Amino acid sequence: MSMDATALAALLDQLIANWESEVVEFKRGKDGYSSDDLGKYASALANEANLRGLARAWLVFGVDDKTRQVCGTTYKEDADRLQADKQQVLNGTGSFTFRDIHVLKVEAGRVLLFEIPAAPRGMAINWKGHYYGRAGESLGPLGQEKLDEIRSQTLATDWTAQVVLDASMSDLDPQALKVARERFTAKHANRFPADEIAGWSDVALLDRAKITQNGQITRTALLLLGKPEAAWRLSPHPAEITWKLEGEERAYEHFGPPFLLATSQVFSRIRNVQLRLLPDTELLAHEVAKYDQKVVLEALHNCIAHQDYSRSGRIIVIEYLDRLVLENEGVFFEGQPEDYVLRDRMPRRYRNPFLAQAMTELNMIDHMGYGILDIYQRQRLRFFPLPDYKLDEPDMVRLTIHGRVVDPAYSRLLMKETRLPLGDVLALDRIQKRLPVSEDALRHLRRHKLVEGRKPNVHVSAQVAAATASKADYIRMRAQDDEHYAHLICDFLRKFGKADRNDINQLLTDKLSDALSQEQKQDKISNLLTKLRRQGRIFNAGLRAKPEWKLAE
16 A cells, blocks of 8 residues: 555554554564564464454564664665565565565654555465464464464355365376476475475375365366366366467367366467567567467466356457457456556455465466566567456456557557556557546646547657657647638638538548547538538538538628
């Protein structure tokens, strides 16, 4: 949560007044404070916040826990070193870290407030494989009763967590098991030596990876690692991904479990040619793949993780000539896509928490909400249009990944302005697609002279056009004022005496801004004629259904 100095100071006063509890911890915070202890507190405070139904917990450095007075802290005064703690905690937990580290400077010294989000429902947070909690002001292992309480929050309603009766290890695909072991080893290289993991049995590995429960096969295990011929055990819920090719050529193919392997097989069906993007100021073209493999797999893995399996639907990947469309069952479960792109949101709840945690352990997704942001960032770095989420259809999420340039000026701008804020890129992307943008975003773009024109015909401004496109392109896109077009009409009538609507259309259509559609151009011409008539500069000498325009004397 974003707070200014005044709000932070008020928060600090409130925390000190209430003093320590299971969700607040004060430390003097010396410069050499152990990163291991930092991770333990992150685990403990996140778990305790979850159990109390709170959104966050706090670890505060710079307050003496005996005198209850601000004493200041010298802990990592270099901002980059301080922010590196987020990654360090993420490495130790595997999927969780601080939401933010706030720095407050008061008269008594520097104070750090580590904002720790509550553990997601059904998912206790561990530090290097161990779960921590609090008993009053004391740090210690998370009790089994508390751990069971967190795990049971969604276990009863989570379709993916249910044990499949009569299923066994023989229902799992050997190659998928091999890949799962490799992925788990790579993900947890800093926690477990590779030779130690190699010595674990398959049962031990899958329990550690939170795919099975005490050696029992779950629906998650069958989805991710199951043999194709074992998919019937999930009936009547189809475990299927369908790839469909649309266009001059048509084709389709269905892919079942193991989904750990199937997603790469789906990607291999997609026609992924190399494209050349040539900036105006360079001789060498940028060569990029039509689709980035990491973007497509991240999106496909999100479909698997967040699919509403109770609706008995399949995941669909439709390949068009210029785009991919991915569809999965179920509404967007937590917030809106823009929250994860612009507001650094972390989901607190999951439709399928057991499956999401297992996929995190296999490095298929993260459950910090960074996946969507990564998709947007990678498309931006490739100079392509940003993805589009469509959430207006009931119980379905549709994601479009573009495989071509929509507006060359937009792509050239991204090549030139590599440090443009993502919020500006998102707004400019919507403008190039003729989609609405908020008034605040539009005002911001106008203030920075990135766009011009009246809604709904906003377009790239002269300043950007000069840097990204030819002058002729800019003139074609720029709208003239109404008086310019009025002069053209009056000049035509002065020379030829009269004009019908076809004459006016031929005169103006190719002179109006290319930012307008044909329908918008026709509306523009009608409005111009009406305006001139009301001003008394022209009149209709013909019929209303078949006008004949003349200059007024």
